[in-house]
Amino acid sequence: MKKSVFRMLALVLSAALVLGACTRGGGGDGGAGSTDGTGQTETVTLKVIMEEVPDTDIVMGMLDEFNQAHPNIRLDIEALPYDQMRDKIVASFLAPRATYDLIVVDNPWMYDFASAGYLEPLDDRIQQAGDAYNYEDFAKPLRDIAEVDGKVYGIPFYNYALGLIYRTDLFEEQGLQAPKTLDELMDAARKLKSGDRAGIAMTPQRGYKVFEEWGNWLFAAGGAIQDEAGNIVLDSPQAREALTKYIQTYKEAAPANSLNWAFDEALRATAGGQAAMMLSYNWMLPTLNNPDGPAGELAGKFGLAEVPGGKAVLGAWFWSIPANSNNKDAAWTFVHWLTSPEQDKQRVIAGGAPVRDSVMDDPQVHEQGFGKDYYATVKEILKDASPLGDGPGAEEMIQAVGLELSAAVSGQKSVDQAIADAAKQAREIMSK
Amino acid sequence: MNDRSVDTAKRPFSRLFPYEWRMMTPLLAVMVIILAYPIVYSAWLSFRNVDLTRPGRDAFAGFDQYAAVLKQPLYWTALTNTFIFVAVAVTLELILGMALAVSLKKQKRFRNLTRAILLTPMFVTPIAVGLMFRFLLNNQLGLVPAILQKLGISIDFFSADLALLSLALIDVWQWTPFMMLMLLAGLENLPEEPHEAAYVDGANAWQTFIRVTVPMMKPIILVAVLIRALDALKVFEYVYAITRGGPGSATETLQFFVYKIGFGYYRLSEAAAVSWTVVILVMAVLVLSLWRTTRGRSA
Numbered sequence: 001m002k003k004s005v006f007r008m009l010a011l012v013l014s015a016a017l018v019l020g021a022c023t024r025g026g027g028g029d030g031g032a033g034s035t036d037g038t039g040q041t042e043t044v045t046l047k048v049i050m051e052e053v054p055d056t057d058i059v060m061g062m063l064d065e066f067n068q069a070h071p072n073i074r075l076d077i078e079a080l081p082y083d084q085m086r087d088k089i090v091a092s093f094l095a096p097r098a099t100y101d102l103i104v105v106d107n108p109w110m111y112d113f114a115s116a117g118y119l120e121p122l123d124d125r126i127q128q129a130g131d132a133y134n135y136e137d138f139a140k141p142l143r144d145i146a147e148v149d150g151k152v153y154g155i156p157f158y159n160y161a162l163g164l165i166y167r168t169d170l171f172e173e174q175g176l177q178a179p180k181t182l183d184e185l186m187d188a189a190r191k192l193k194s195g196d197r198a199g200i201a202m203t204p205q206r207g208y209k210v211f212e213e214w215g216n217w218l219f220a221a222g223g224a225i226q227d228e229a230g231n232i233v234l235d236s237p238q239a240r241e242a243l244t245k246y247i248q249t250y251k252e253a254a255p256a257n258s259l260n261w262a263f264d265e266a267l268r269a270t271a272g273g274q275a276a277m278m279l280s281y282n283w284m285l286p287t288l289n290n291p292d293g294p295a296g297e298l299a300g301k302f303g304l305a306e307v308p309g310g311k312a313v314l315g316a317w318f319w320s321i322p323a324n325s326n327n328k329d330a331a332w333t334f335v336h337w338l339t340s341p342e343q344d345k346q347r348v349i350a351g352g353a354p355v356r357d358s359v360m361d362d363p364q365v366h367e368q369g370f371g372k373d374y375y376a377t378v379k380e381i382l383k384d385a386s387p388l389g390d391g392p393g394a395e396e397m398i399q400a401v402g403l404e405l406s407a408a409v410s411g412q413k414s415v416d417q418a419i420a421d422a423a424k425q426a427r428e429i430m431s432k
Numbered sequence: 433m434n435d436r437s438v439d440t441a442k443r444p445f446s447r448l449f450p451y452e453w454r455m456m457t458p459l460l461a462v463m464v465i466i467l468a469y470p471i472v473y474s475a476w477l478s479f480r481n482v483d484l485t486r487p488g489r490d491a492f493a494g495f496d497q498y499a500a501v502l503k504q505p506l507y508w509t510a511l512t513n514t515f516i517f518v519a520v521a522v523t524l525e526l527i528l529g530m531a532l533a534v535s536l537k538k539q540k541r542f543r544n545l546t547r548a549i550l551l552t553p554m555f556v557t558p559i560a561v562g563l564m565f566r567f568l569l570n571n572q573l574g575l576v577p578a579i580l581q582k583l584g585i586s587i588d589f590f591s592a593d594l595a596l597l598s599l600a601l602i603d604v605w606q607w608t609p610f611m612m613l614m615l616l617a618g619l620e621n622l623p624e625e626p627h628e629a630a631y632v633d634g635a636n637a638w639q640t641f642i643r644v645t646v647p648m649m650k651p652i653i654l655v656a657v658l659i660r661a662l663d664a665l666k667v668f669e670y671v672y673a674i675t676r677g678g679p680g681s682a683t684e685t686l687q688f689f690v691y692k693i694g695f696g697y698y699r700l701s702e703a704a705a706v707s708w709t710v711v712i713l714v715m716a717v718l719v720l721s722l723w724r725t726t727r728g729r730s731a
Contacts, residue, residue, distance in 0.1 A: 087695055090484055112485040206678025257571040257588035259679045260595075269572055392486075396697045403506075407680030410592040 044330040045074045046101045049088060051317070052079045055158045058350045059338065065346075066337055073330045089322075093118040098324040102331040105154050105320045107145045107387045108394040113320070114148035115392065120321040121151040125332050133340055137356045139382040142316050145390070154318025155339050158353035161314045161385045162216055163282040163377065167192075168303040170276045178305035182220045182245055185277075185308045189253035192276035199253030201266040201275035206406035207399050208388075209262045212313050213279050214405055215388055217242040220309025225426075230391050232430060234401065235423035243408055243415045250409055259410050270302075271295040279307060281315075282378050283353040286370045304377050314385035316355070354378055393429045400425040477704040484698035497705035507706065509681045510689040513596055517685060518664045520596075521603040522657055528604065529611025529656075534641070536612070537619050551613065553606045562673025565602045590675055592682045599670045599683055607663070611656055618652030619645070654725055658718070665714065686710055 050056040056079050063075055078100075080088065086109065092099035093113075105113060113119050126135050135143075138156045146154035164185075166178060170192055179185040189199030203209045215225065223238030255261075255269055267284065269275040271294040285304040288295045295302070306312065319335045321328050337343055341358055348354045349368045359365055360379040366372040389397045401422040408418035481493045501507050532550065539546065553561070569589040571577045580587060589598040622645065630640045646653075668687040671677060677684040677692070686706070694703030 090698065094484065116485045116487055204679070206676055206680065255572060256586065257577070257591070259588065259592075260590040260675060265570070265572065274572065393697070399692065399696065403678070403681060406678045407592075410679030410682070412592050412680040412682065 043072045043074060044327050045076055046327055046330055046334060047099060048075055048077045048102045049085060049092075049100045050077055050079050050104050051085060052081050055317075055352050058347055058352045061350065062338065062343065062347065066334065069337065070333060073333060075334065089113075090118075093322060093324065095324075098322050098326055100322060101325040101327045102334065103320055103322060104157055105318045107314070107316050107318070108389055108398055110145055110154060110318065110320075111148055111391055111394055114151075114153040118323055119153040120323050120325065120328060121153060122155065122321070122332075123152050125336070126152060126155075129336055133336065134358070137341065137358050139355060139357060139379075141314050141382060141385045141387075142355055145314075145316060145387055146318050154320040155335055156355040157317040157319050157339070158283075159314065159316045159355055159378075159382060160281045160283070160353065161316075161378075161381045162212070162279050162307055162312045163285075163381050164277060164305045164307050165270065165280050165285055165288065166277040166303055166305065167270075167298075167301055169301045171303075178303070179308045180310075181308050182217060182242070185220075186245060186249050186253075189249055189277065193253045196274060198255040198269065198275040199277065200249065201261070201269040201278040202250055202254040202258065203261050203263060203266050203279075204250060204254075204259055204406060204409045205262040207402040209402070210405045210409065211388055211398055211402040212315070214242065214246050215313040216279055216307040216309070216311075217246045219311040219313070219386070220307065221245070222309075225386075225388060226390060230430075232397075232423055232426045234426055235419050239419050239423075240415055243405065243419060247409055247415065259406075267294065271298070273298055281353075282381055285374060286351065289370075304374060306377065306381050310380075310384055312381050312385040314382075314387050316387075355382075389430075391430050393432055397426045397429045400429060474704045474707060477701050478708050480701050482700045484700065493701065497701050498709070501702060501705050501709065506681060506684060507689065510684045510686050513682070513684055514665060514667070514686045517596060517600050517603070517667055518661050520600040521607070521664050522660050524600070524604045525608045525611045525660055526653070526657060528608045529615050532608070532612040533615035533619055534645075536616055547616075551609045554609050556606070558606065558669035559673055561602060561606050562670040565598075565605075565670070566674045569598065590679070592679045595675055595679060595683045599667070599674065602670050603664055603667065607660060611660060614652065614656035614659070615649070618649050618656075622648050651725060654721065658721065662714065662718075665710075 050059070056077070060077060063077075067074070085104075086106075089100065089103050089105075092103075093116075105119070126133065129135070139159070142156040142159060143152075146152055146156065164178065166188075171178070171188070174188075174191050176188050176191065177184075179188050185200075191199070193199035203213050218225070218239055221238040221242035223236050223242060224233050227233050250258075255275060258265065263280070266275070266278045266280065270278045270280075271288060282304060285302055287293045288302040289299050291299040293299060319339065321331045321335070325331055338347070339355075341356060344354075344356050345359050345362055345365060348356075348359050348365055351369075354360045354365075354375065357379065360375040360382075363372075366375060369375065388394070404413065404418040404422035404425070407413040408415050413421070478497055479493060479495070480490060481497070482490050536543070536547065536550075556564075568574050569576050571588070577587070577589075588594065626644050626648065627640060630644050635643065666687055667685050668691065671683050671685050671688045672691075675683040677688050690703050690706050690710075693699050693706065
């Protein structure tokens with residue numbers, strides 16, 4: 001008996017060790033297989049890192065067409081979940097030989113990556129591309145993010161600006177219009193709450209999520225995160241008002257016990273008819289209105305409006321070429337091809353989130369895409385939109401402010417205290 | 433004098449190192465590569481100022497990183513949270529594990545089957561357990577809140593007050609079997625005579641357990657608690673999968689704090705400094721408790 005117990009113990013322990021080793025080793029095999037392409041006759045293989053999202057699938061679907069035009073450039077796209085991307089990108093920056101020849105960059109990373117010298121400035125290439133490329137056609141708030149100290153380091157890939165997604169049928173029932181101010185939003189949320197259904201699904205999860213949502217409330221209250229010169233101006237009466245109203249609405253009209261909710265939960269609640277509104281990415285509308293999508297029978301009953309107040313929190317992805325990329329010219333050839341007005345139109349028709357004004361105005365896009373109203377609203381949203389952080393340490397500033405906001409929503413800190421602490425930390429971080 | 437030094441220089445490798453040492457060289461080499469090097473490197477990092485997104489600032493920084501870390505209120509919150517987590521989780525695991533071990537020892541039929549079933553939680557990757565409970569405890573689709581709602585109870589498992597406790601309970605769910613296994617192995621090896629003597633003396637089951645079983649089990653309990661505590665100190669997956677340290681800083685734990693600084697903000701030196709404060713603390717606790725047991729054994 002004794003022996004068998006020990007044998008079992010040994011077995012269990014070794015199994016646990018093996019399992020542990022597997023989980024730890026799981027993420028790290030991506031960089032090994034990069035080929036240098038010298039063996040083949042002039043064919044260049046671009047190693048690209050992208051996020052596991054529908055917009056990436058759309059780009060993958062366009063590769064055949066690209067290869068017809070440029071048969072000697074092959075793309076090896078590695079699609080990863082968001083959380084793993086940044087580590088791999090930074091590791092590639094620091095490696096003697098870059099792992100990735102082309103990367104996508106999220107807006108909070110742009111300043112730090114560019115100012116550290118990890119990204120290739122694209123101004124000359126954009127200039128050479130000329131009028132046909134029409135760089136000015138990209139929505140201005142998007143171009144502003146990619147410009148660091150007067151140089152351009154990224155080409156807009158797709159936007160994730162926030163909009164208000166709401167149930168048109170419920171709004172009609174109650175005789176409501178899409179809210180234009182914070183008070184109208186709160187009023188609508190209160191009126192639309194009934195029984196199992198929440199007035200608005202919110203995302204108060206600590207960190208990026210709560211800040212991304214509350215930022216719209218801040219803008220609507222007339223506040224700002226940074227002034228023109230980049231100084232933090234978070235500790236304003238408007239910020240306190242916005243946070244007070246945000247917390248009040250969370251308590252009155254959000255689903256019960258949803259302090260920990262993020263994008264997935266809010267989407268599920270709205271798609272399942274358990275919430276009448278949510279502040280979410282504008283391109284969720286087509287997904288929700290797709291009869292084969294997550295909303296099922298409710299598809300077609302969702303509408304998109306600008307966030308109350310009209311100024312939205314802006315997120316966006318950009319194409320950037322690492323400074324240590326092995327194939328800069330080939331990488332640019334691909335980016336240039338994909339983001340040119342003609343191809344960008346094809347990408348948007350296939351369901352990609354728009355970035356070019358001309359594409360959003362294009363009747364062909366309206367017809368083959370999701371209708372004129374949708375693109376007109378997105379264009380309006382993109383006209384006045386601002387990212388959460390612009391400058392050094394934006395990512396850390398967002399996390400720090402997100403922590404304070406979450407502390408206030410969960411009742412660990414008073415509104416005044418949380419705003420004061422958030423502003424203080426944001427200042428410290430951005431002046432480091 | 434001269435003769436001897438020449439002699440040493442000429443002495444072949446095999447005579448300089450005894451046979452046992454030579455047999456150990458492969459293992460020692462591996463340990464140096466995979467253990468010593470990273471540890472020394474992280475110590476070196478902690479005295480510099482390495483920031484991956486600000487490459488120009490790397491320089492010797494003395495104890496600046498440590499001073500900066502100790503000044504952060506969030507560091508102390510993380511430390512407190514981690515110790516509460518470890519204390520709650522390991523205590524519950526010890527109690528439940530002991531109860532299970534004692535009852536399993538008495539079991540007559542289907543012993544292997546029940547043991548195998550009870551061990552299954554250990555085989556699930558912690559990140560999967562985290563995700564599983566994120567959904568199980570989710571107010572909107574979770575099984576647990578749904579059942580509680582039928583009984584008229586509404587609990588927010590991830591509120592500011594309960595989130596840390598919820599994470600500790602998830603740890604209990606996953607790691608009680610480990611505790612049970614260790615304790616069961618100990619119980620199976622206890623001599624029968626003291627128990628028989630206690631029975632003859634008329635002690636009841638509880639008295640026997642407290643006065644006879646537990647004192648004899650002490651070394652095993654200590655080892656089991658130490659292993660579990662060190663493991664629980666590393667809690668990361670549940671935090672990462674479920675709360676991301678929130679709400680507020682209610683579930684900010686040390687490992688998550690280090691992860692955030694090192695891989696979120698790329699301040700590798702600061703992250704290394706935090707890690708080293710943890711290492712020093714753990715070493716102190718470990719040395720102290722092991723020293724006490726060895727002293728107890730020799731006395």
